[in-house]
Amino acid sequence: MQSYDVMIIGSGAAGLSVALALPKYFNIALISKSEINEGATFYAQGGISAVMDPADTNDAHIADTLAAGSGLCHRDVVEHIVSSGRDRIEWLIEQGVPFSTRTSKSGNKEFHLTQEGGHSHRRVVHAADATGAAVEDTLVSRIKDYDNVSLMESHAAIDLITTTCQHTKQKRCVGAYVLNAASGEVLAINSRVVVLATGGIGKVYLYTSNPSVATGDGIAMAWRAGCRVANMEFVQFHPTCLYHHRAKTILLTEALRGEGAELLLPNGKRFMTAFDARAELAPRDIVARAIDHEMKRLGLNCVYLDISKKSKSFLLEHFPNAYQTCAEYGIDIASEPIPVVPAAHYLCGGIVTDIKGQTNLPHLYAVGEAACTGLHGANRMASNSLLECLVVASTAVESITDLLKSATNEHVEIAPWDASQVVEGNEDVIISHSWDEIRRVMWDYVGIVRTNKRLERAQLRMDILKGEINEFYSSFRVSKNLIELRNLVLIAELIIQSAKIRQESRGLHYTLDYPKTDDINFLSDTIL
Ligand code: FAD
Numbered sequence: 001m002q003s004y005d006v007m008i009i010g011s012g013a014a015g016l017s018v019a020l021a022l023p024k025y026f027n028i029a030l031i032s033k034s035e036i037n038e039g040a041t042f043y044a045q046g047g048i049s050a051v052m053d054p055a056d057t058n059d060a061h062i063a064d065t066l067a068a069g070s071g072l073c074h075r076d077v078v079e080h081i082v083s084s085g086r087d088r089i090e091w092l093i094e095q096g097v098p099f100s101t102r103t104s105k106s107g108n109k110e111f112h113l114t115q116e117g118g119h120s121h122r123r124v125v126h127a128a129d130a131t132g133a134a135v136e137d138t139l140v141s142r143i144k145d146y147d148n149v150s151l152m153e154s155h156a157a158i159d160l161i162t163t164t165c166q167h168t169k170q171k172r173c174v175g176a177y178v179l180n181a182a183s184g185e186v187l188a189i190n191s192r193v194v195v196l197a198t199g200g201i202g203k204v205y206l207y208t209s210n211p212s213v214a215t216g217d218g219i220a221m222a223w224r225a226g227c228r229v230a231n232m233e234f235v236q237f238h239p240t241c242l243y244h245h246r247a248k249t250i251l252l253t254e255a256l257r258g259e260g261a262e263l264l265l266p267n268g269k270r271f272m273t274a275f276d277a278r279a280e281l282a283p284r285d286i287v288a289r290a291i292d293h294e295m296k297r298l299g300l301n302c303v304y305l306d307i308s309k310k311s312k313s314f315l316l317e318h319f320p321n322a323y324q325t326c327a328e329y330g331i332d333i334a335s336e337p338i339p340v341v342p343a344a345h346y347l348c349g350g351i352v353t354d355i356k357g358q359t360n361l362p363h364l365y366a367v368g369e370a371a372c373t374g375l376h377g378a379n380r381m382a383s384n385s386l387l388e389c390l391v392v393a394s395t396a397v398e399s400i401t402d403l404l405k406s407a408t409n410e411h412v413e414i415a416p417w418d419a420s421q422v423v424e425g426n427e428d429v430i431i432s433h434s435w436d437e438i439r440r441v442m443w444d445y446v447g448i449v450r451t452n453k454r455l456e457r458a459q460l461r462m463d464i465l466k467g468e469i470n471e472f473y474s475s476f477r478v479s480k481n482l483i484e485l486r487n488l489v490l491i492a493e494l495i496i497q498s499a500k501i502r503q504e505s506r507g508l509h510y511t512l513d514y515p516k517t518d519d520i521n522f523l524s525d526t527i528l
């Protein structure tokens with residue numbers, strides 16, 4: 001049995017930031033389901049929001065975040081995270097992240113800041129249009145020098161292990177079962193503290209900007225271990241993903257709209273001005289819903305994003321990634337509009353934590369997209385996610401360090417994984433079929449626009465699928481695909497349950513049966 005002081009599950013911005021900031025006298029396991037840099041962080045484009053411009057203020061950033069969150073943001077959390085932004089950007093610079101700069105009129109070098117939906121100022125610090133890759137690669141290269149951190153790539157956590165104290169009767173987290181995907185062996189790993197940094201859930205939808213690791217594993221594990229989960233109905237759909245028969249999960253950054261890109265119908269007519277005074281820079285929920293509305297109204301497969309009024313040299317400097325990617329699909333963004341559709345992008349809800357990342361299960365923390373701190377409320381503002389990962393990672397580190405200093409919990413004996421009742425699986429078709437069905441049902445019935453009937457239909461199908469999948473899980477040897485499938489069906493169920501509870505429309509949750517916001521009955525988080 002392996003034993004650690006801290007086991008961090010997930011190696012994106014959240015997990016790496018925790019690992020890098022913890023004191024080096026801790027013995028740490030950093031577990032990653034795929035290659036270490038594979039996760040949403042690597043694909044982040046626009047950047048990280050932080051108040052860096054002297055003309056901008058924390059108050060303005062706080063007000064914008066609260067407005068986007070439609071009444072559900074926790075003000076104290078928003079204030080803490082926003083006011084820690086500059087400090088975290090400075091930490092990233094110390095680590096070596098090469099953010100884009102420009103020379104000011106007075107000849108000084110300063111950050112180049114972009115603007116995205118909902119932000120009243122330019123405040124998005126970025127590395128061209130591949131900020132996530134710059135952050136992830138830098139943090140990964142730093143962590144490789146840390147002798148106290150054992151990297152375990154291609155290891156998928158299956159479930160948390162808990163124990164109940166005989167005296168206090170209190171339950172706490174003491175480790176996790178983890179599948180070594182290469183050998184097929186399941187390890188029982190003991191750890192005094194476990195941090196879930198497993199990212200989002202995009203793969204529960206047919207169309208998503210998320211990478212394949214985003215199957216909600218951390219949220220599902222936490223739920224099964226008895227943690228509270230909140231606001232699962234608030235799934236953010238990014239308005240502009242590339243529409244092309246060969247393209248999967250290609251996002252076109254909102255910063256394009258920040259630099260003047262317009263959304264057009266096939267006849268070249270701009271339409272966002274009819275939906276919101278902020279037009280293309282309205283918050284994402286409004287833009288995605290407007291696109292969905294126009295596509296359904298006119299029977300379109302896509303709408304168009306047009307940045308062609310900018311020069312090719314401007315585009316190559318600011319959006320080299322978007323330029324190159326579109327060129328690979330035969331689209332010259334300097335001279336023609338880009339076909340786009342909305343796709344599932346970000347989960348505002350997740351495992352309930354405080355600002356220190358503490359869950360309601362002692363010795364279990366959650367940080368990053370898997371967690372629900374109260375920052376985003378009913379709708380996340382662009383580029384506030386990486387900010388949250390960085391700030392909460394740093395407060396979690398303080399809390400974990402204090403806990404491990406004072407805690408008397410030493411390593412406890414944990415039971416090895418029991419595979420005595422299962423046999424080798426021989427029907428992978430069941431896994432792939434169920435996976436496809438979940439994602440299709442969620443897209444069709446639990447997407448941008450919902451109704452009672454659609455949610456009921458989705459629930460009925462998930463009930464059947466869940467029964468089949470659980471039977472499969474208890475009969476066959478675990479594999480990465482089976483672990484993910486079992487988690488996906490649970491995540492789908494949690495989203496549907498939360499959506500059914502919220503009988504109003506607010507932020508990212510829009511239902512034709514209750515199209516109005518109802519502050520009297522629903523001005524609070526949906527806690528499951
Ligand atoms: P991730 O970076 O997703 O990392 C999750 C990690 O957990 C991975 O290492 C994964 O392998 C691991 N993992 C998952 N399950 C298991 C398991 N069972 N066992 C072991 N390991 C596991 N936000 C912004 O603020 N600004 C942006 O510009 C921006 N652009 C985006 C662009 C795209 C295309 C996408 C998809 C998202 C974007 N976001 C952006 C959102 C943001 O990138 C994510 O919310 C953020 O990176 C999440 O970081 P994380 O560390 O929580 O998770």
Ligand code: SIN
Nearest residue numbers: 045046253254382383
């Ligand atoms: C984008 O670049 O459009 C994504 C930004 C985000 O999701 O915060």
